[in-house]
Amino acid sequence: MKTVLRASLLAVTAAMVAGCHGTDSASPAVVETVQARVVESQVQEVPVNLRSTGTVHARETAVLSAQVMGRIQQVLVHEGDSVRAGQPLVVLDDAAMRAALEQAQAGLKAAQNAQAVAQTNASLATSTLNRYKQLESEKSVSPQEMDEVSQRAAAAEANLEAARAQTDEARDQVNGAHTMLGYTRLSAPFSGIVTARMVDPGTMAAPGVPLLQVDQAGALQLDATVDESAIGAVHKGMKVQVEIDGAGSTGMTGTVAEIVPAADPSSHSFLVKIDLPSSTELRAGMYGTAEFANGTRQAILIPRSAVVMRGSLACAYVLDGQGIAQLRYLTLGKRQGSLIEVLSGISSGEKLVDAPSDRDLAGKRIEVQQ
Numbered sequence: 001m002k003t004v005l006r007a008s009l010l011a012v013t014a015a016m017v018a019g020c021h022g023t024d025s026a027s028p029a030v031v032e033t034v035q036a037r038v039v040e041s042q043v044q045e046v047p048v049n050l051r052s053t054g055t056v057h058a059r060e061t062a063v064l065s066a067q068v069m070g071r072i073q074q075v076l077v078h079e080g081d082s083v084r085a086g087q088p089l090v091v092l093d094d095a096a097m098r099a100a101l102e103q104a105q106a107g108l109k110a111a112q113n114a115q116a117v118a119q120t121n122a123s124l125a126t127s128t129l130n131r132y133k134q135l136e137s138e139k140s141v142s143p144q145e146m147d148e149v150s151q152r153a154a155a156a157e158a159n160l161e162a163a164r165a166q167t168d169e170a171r172d173q174v175n176g177a178h179t180m181l182g183y184t185r186l187s188a189p190f191s192g193i194v195t196a197r198m199v200d201p202g203t204m205a206a207p208g209v210p211l212l213q214v215d216q217a218g219a220l221q222l223d224a225t226v227d228e229s230a231i232g233a234v235h236k237g238m239k240v241q242v243e244i245d246g247a248g249s250t251g252m253t254g255t256v257a258e259i260v261p262a263a264d265p266s267s268h269s270f271l272v273k274i275d276l277p278s279s280t281e282l283r284a285g286m287y288g289t290a291e292f293a294n295g296t297r298q299a300i301l302i303p304r305s306a307v308v309m310r311g312s313l314a315c316a317y318v319l320d321g322q323g324i325a326q327l328r329y330l331t332l333g334k335r336q337g338s339l340i341e342v343l344s345g346i347s348s349g350e351k352l353v354d355a356p357s358d359r360d361l362a363g364k365r366i367e368v369q370q
Helices: 002-024 095-137 143-182
Strands: 033-040 042-058 061-065 070-075 088-092 185-187 192-197 210-216 220-227 239-244 252-259 269-275 287-303 308-310 313-319 325-336 339-344 351-354 365-368
Touching (some): 042 210, 042 325, 070 210, 088 210, 287 325
Parallel strands (some): 033 365
Antiparallel strands (some): 033 351, 042 220, 070 088, 088 185, 192 210, 220 269, 239 252, 252 269, 287 339, 308 313
């Protein structure tokens, strides 16, 4: 019995010894090495921008309305039509205005005839007065006759002045009738584009009721609102980075042309008008954003080429102390040229794999590619 137990113990011991020797002989795991370009995160001064939204408008916009009551006979333009300054756009029924003009012209003619008669009478009375003055010097007329002739001359002169006043009044009436007749034709106040047509022929036009809207041709403006707490950073003539939705992804540089001095009491914001460069892609009514420079701040930046997307998440391969790449999720900020700001996920001075493309580098040793 003792011999059997001793043999069993020897067998177990031999197995344990064999197991220990087997473990010591196993080789450690090998880490794959990959060559790649390596970049480093860095802290830089970046501009602090005040972001504001607004709408694109023409520098000048005219809303046309009638100045007299009348039925619209013709609307000569449609939305999108280009017009030149002085071009007729809307024609109203002018029958009543023409009748008024003809009546005023008839009144002027009658007044001019009356003035001509008064002029003749005044000339005759003046001539008679002059002859009587000659006779008076010769003691050939009585004082009473002289007084009568003088009064008739004065009355003729007064009648002439009254006739002249009536003629001037009649002429003013003709000019007024011409003006009222002109109100039946609405013309473009400047060269531009028709952006709205509110009426059709047959509609009754009334003073103050909009008929057409015309935007001036040429460069446009972005009307942006800036909160009163930040308006101190905005000044006339400053350059502004502008992005217009619908006008392509490329930004543009605008110039502050005007700051409305009074704030909107409901929103506590100021209206800032920004001149935009000429572009065939811009249209009035487009939505856009403007960024006003407002100092600088420090930020961590990395090359945009080091960022990889995993679905909708931004990531980067960050190297640890042994040069092993680890996939790390990032929160990104604004672009700064070829760099991009990292809000969280990376510290300053860390090394990252540049342009990893679609390679899976997590857990691999990165050898810097020269």
